[in-house]
Amino acid sequence: MLSRAEQDAEAEAEEEESQEDSATPAVGSAVSEEQLAQSMLVDMPTAHGEIIEGANGGEGTTVRSAYLGKEMQASFLEYSMSVIVSRALPDVRDGLKPVHRRILYAMNESGYTPNRPHMKSARTVGDVIGKYHPHGDSAVYDTMVRLAQPFSMRVPLVDGHGNFGSIDGDSAAAMRYTEARLDKAAMELLRDLDKETVDFQPNYDESLEEPKVLPARFPNLLVNGSNGIAVGMATNIPPHNLGETIDATCMMLDNPDITTEELMTALPGPDFPTGGIIMGKKGILDAYETGRGSLTVRAKCTIEDRKNGKSSIVVSEIPYQVNRKRLLEKLGELVRDKKLPEISNIHDAADRHGIDIVIDLKQNALPQVVLNKLYKHTQLQVGFGVIMLALVDGVPRVLSLKEMLFYYIEHQKEVIERRTRFELKKAEERAHILDGYIIALDNIDEVIHIIRSSQTDKEAGARLTERFGLSKKQTDAILEMRLRRLTGLEREKIEQELADLREKIAYYKRVLEDEGLLKQIIKDELQEIKKKFGTPRKTQLSGDAKDIDVEDLIAEENVVVTMTKAGYVKRLPVTTYRQQKRGGKGMQGVSLKDNDYVEHLFVASTHSYMLFFSTAGKVYRLKVYELPEASRHARGTAIVNLLPLQKGETISAVIATKDFPEDEYLMFATEHGMVKKTSMDLYDRTRRDGLIAINLKEGDQLISVRRVAVGEKVIMVSSAGKAIMWSEGEVRAMGRDTMGVKGMTVPADAHVLGMEIAKPGSDLFVITEKGYGKRTSIDEYPEHHRGGQGVFTITMTDKKGLLSVMKIVKPNDEIMIISEEGVVVRTPVSGISELGRSTQGVRVMNVADKDRVTAVAISSTGKKKRDQKAEGDDVDDIDEIELADEGELGEDDLD
Missing domain, CATH: 3.90.199.10 (Topoisomerase II, domain 5)
Structure with missing residues (x-):
């Protein structure tokens, strides 16, 4: 079926062809173009009732032939223009x-x-x-x-x-x-x-x-704004401050070539009658430059501290054109639906002094996070789309700020000029009458004689006109003059009035001749209006508008992230685990299936990035808050539901970071002893199917990834009980898609357990599968070149099991040890004996016969955090995040 536009086009073509006698039937169509055009004809009475033979016209029928498309177009155009010009x-x-x-x-x-x-x-x-x-x-x-x-x-x-x-x-x-x-x-x-x-x-x-x-007499279009919907177009002009708008108009009068930025020094932005805050100036500049822009308007909110550690958000001003009652209903709905669980109560505190809305928060709620949620989900933050559309000489146009002021100034010039011409005409007419009075008073005796000797008013007027050369208006005024005007005092008044009028006439003529004087009059009268009606600005202008990201709605806090060998990941608050002394039994942290155990455990901020390094040599990126939160006993969510892993691909290393500095690097280590150093800024990007992190040899796999800065020492430990330490400068920086170089040589029946950054004053902590461990000062390990086998770090026996985990620790650290069955022990490092390199170690964790240690994470106490701050040391983003102290747990919390 043809569209209306296609039908109109075919009908016009048919009309032209019929005039040239060359119309032909359409090929392959049951209806010819002529028949199609004929079917488009409608019968309508003519405006004057003339008889015109049409397609269906008969004798005596008043019809008019017209194409439906054209008729609809013309009729709708008339309607739309009426709406545009006369209504909207x-x-x-x-x-x-x-x-x-x-x-x-x-x-x-x-x-x-x-x-x-x-x-x-x-x-x-x-x-x-x-x-x-x-x-x-x-x-x-x-x-x-x-x-x-x-x-x-x-x-x-x-x-x-x-x-x-x-x-x-x-x-x-x-x-x-x-x-x-x-x-x-x-x-x-x-x-x-x-x-x-x-x-x-x-x-x-x-x-x-x-x-x-x-x-x-003042720029009302900008001061009060306007909004309206016409046909095919709309206008939405925000209101402005009267004084600021007048100042901008005066600047435009002084310098017609002024820039928009210069105008914005006087008129920085809209000023809504309800106040609020406009976020960012880019939208304002766009609107003033092009006539179109997008503003972000926020309510004015303050955070007040209440007793018992609670806070309240007080909303004192709301965005323009927001219905306050509906806003309150929306707030109540969000609280009722538990989308804002941090809110305990909402008060309507409106009175004759203001329209305050008081939002009470629960004790542990973070006010700024709640405020961000309110901005996201309610009309406490709205967008205002500026369309500065107005009629110029009856034609709708989108105008910039300069164009609006230009047309207003031109209008004022015309108003002042026409007013001046009107007052000049009045003054000249009055002066003309007064000139006649002066002539009559100078010749009063003769004037009286002429009037007394005349039979009628008409005769007296004619004789006066002939005798003194007066105009008809002057003659009529003399004939109507009262006798009291003949006194000497009245003559002085007339002469004074005439002198004043002649001064005004000269002034009016100067105004009409001097455009500078005309502009000065406009400025003076505008400033008078500003003085009379000007008020202070109500709407605040803030910094750049920031989109409310999901991250702004998430409270920043430290969480424990666990990931099992089978690929189940979860996060939970650090306060879940309580501190125990050395040799403690621990408590159940994760409920796992058979043959599954926790492989990665660390502490990170909810706003940190999670980098997941897979066995395929790829890296995937998530935010910590994107990981599912679960209870202490929950297994978590399968990582395959969060990342697009390929078949057979698993996560072998995880790192958390908040930034990606160019002068810091990621150091990779594989099970076969290969290492690679790559700048962190190469990983500050994301892709749905992951990025290549490292190339691996066949049969090799990634075991460790650590942040390393220039000049730091790297230590690697093998399952054979040996450790090697070398400077990070031994490895040059490489790209992401590289294999690396040899970092440690291991026997065929052994493999590398891990790699850590050996910081000065720290200890190397190692632990066997059965929970026997020790810490040895880094100073006891000599520095070698990369690629060697290293020196012994522990004496291993069958009773204590194979070496399982290695970590770099400091005396004030706490460690969290987790076993294959999910048992967690949190204990201070200071409670673990510091022994030499070749010793056997002590019992650190009581491990069941069928269980074994699988992972260790390092966390800092509040004391250590303060000590480090005093010394100026950096705190590792992954392993050294402060843990909050928690209260005693009940017996049910112990395994």
Whole structure:
């Protein structure tokens, strides 16, 4: 089926072909183009009733042939232009739509001015719809109500008396109950209207006249803004501060070539009547430069501390055009649906002093995180799309700030010029009459004789005109002059008035000739209005707008992350595990299936990045808060549900970090002793299917990844009980897609257990499968070149089992040891004996016969954290994050 546009095109083509006698039937179609065009014809009466034979016309039938598409297009165009010009869009000169202009004009004509009492709103509405605006009374009343609302208009134009609605969305009382009159500021829009400053046009029935535009002595389009939806276009101009707008107008008058940035020193941005905060200046600059921009407006919120460690969020200002009642309902709904569990109560604290909303938080809630959630999920933060569309000479145009001010200034120039011409004409007419008075007074005896000797007024006027060369107006004025004007005092008054008029006439002529003087008059009158009606700015301007990310809604806290050999991962608070002395039995941390055990355990911030290194040599990236939170006994979520791992691919190493500095590196170690160093900034990217982290030889696998800085020492330990230490400078930096070099040589029946960064003053902690371990000072290990077998670090026996885990620790550290069956022990390092390299070690953890140690994580106590801060040492992002102290656990918490 053909679209309307295609049908119109074919119909036009058919009409042209028929005129050339070359129409042919359509090939392969059951309907010819001529038949299709014929079917598009409709019968409609002509405007003048002439008889035209049409497609279906018969004798005596009044029809008109027309194409449906063209007729619809023309009719809709007329309708749309009527909506655009006469209803929905404001004029760039006075910033008013026709209905606003008619309301103000009707109230002014009826005398409902600020110096008169309030008048019933129904009377005003009746005047408007009866004289100028033949539409619905409710539409006119609603418009008048908005002009009176201080939370809708930056400078209200109507002074309402009664219930004119509220910011809560309450509607105004019926028009028969309310009263209104023009506000003082509205009189500035109407000022000089009686001095022929603007053109008038007939009203809808041509019985009266109404102004096409108001003089508008201040830039109302910017001050009060405008919003409206026309046909195919819309306008949304934010309100501005009156004083700032006038200052910008004066700057434009002084320098027409001023830049937008310079204008923004006087007019930095919109100023909403409800206050709030505009986030960022880019949207404002875009709107002022191009006429279109996007603003982010936030409520004004403050965080107050209450007793018992609780906090409250107090909302004192809300964004423009936000319904406060609906905002409260939305807040209650989010609390009821447990989307904001941190909130304990919501108070409506509105009174005659303000519209405060008080949001009480629970004891452990973080106010800033809750505030971010409120910005994300409620209208405490909204977007305001600026479209600065207005009518210029009856044509809709999207205007920049400079263009708006330019057209307003041109309008003011015309208003002042026309007012000056009007006053010049009045002054010249009065001076002309006074000249006649002076002539009559100089010749009063002869004038009286002529009048007394004349039979009629007409004869007296003719004789006076002939004798003194007077005009008809002067003659009429002399004939109507009272006798008291003949006194000497009156003559002096006439002469003084004439002298004053001649000064005014000279001034008016200078104004019309000197554009600089004309501009100065505009500036002076604008500054007078600013002094009279200017108010301080209500809306604050803040820094760049920041999108509310998911991370902003997550409280930053330390969590324990565990990952099992089978690939189950979870996070839980560090306070789950309580501190125990050396040799403790521990408590159940993870409930696991048979043959599964915890492989990775560490402490990290919820806002850190998680880098997962797989056996395939790839790296995947997640945020810690993206990992599922689970209980202490829960197994967790399979990593294959979080990462796109291939078949047979498992995670072999995990690292957490908050940043990716270029001068720090990741050091990789494989089971066969290969090592590689790569700059961290190469991993500051993500891809759905992962990035290549390291190339591996067949049969080899990744066992350790650590952050390393320039000059640090690296230590590697093998299952054969040997350790080797060498400087990171032994390995040059390589790219991601490389294999690396030999770091440690191990026998065929052994493998590398792990690799750590050997920091000065630290100890090497090793532990066997059966829980026997020890710590040895790093100073006892000689530094070698990479690639050697190393020196012995522990004497192993069958009773104590194979060497299982190695870690670098400090005396003030605490370690968390986890076994294959999920038993966790948290114990201070200071409780573990410090022994030489070739000793056997002591029992660190009581391990069951069928269990074995699989993982160890290092955490810092509060004391260690303070000590490190005093010494200026860095704290490792992965292993040295402060653990919070927790209270005693009950017997049920012990395994």
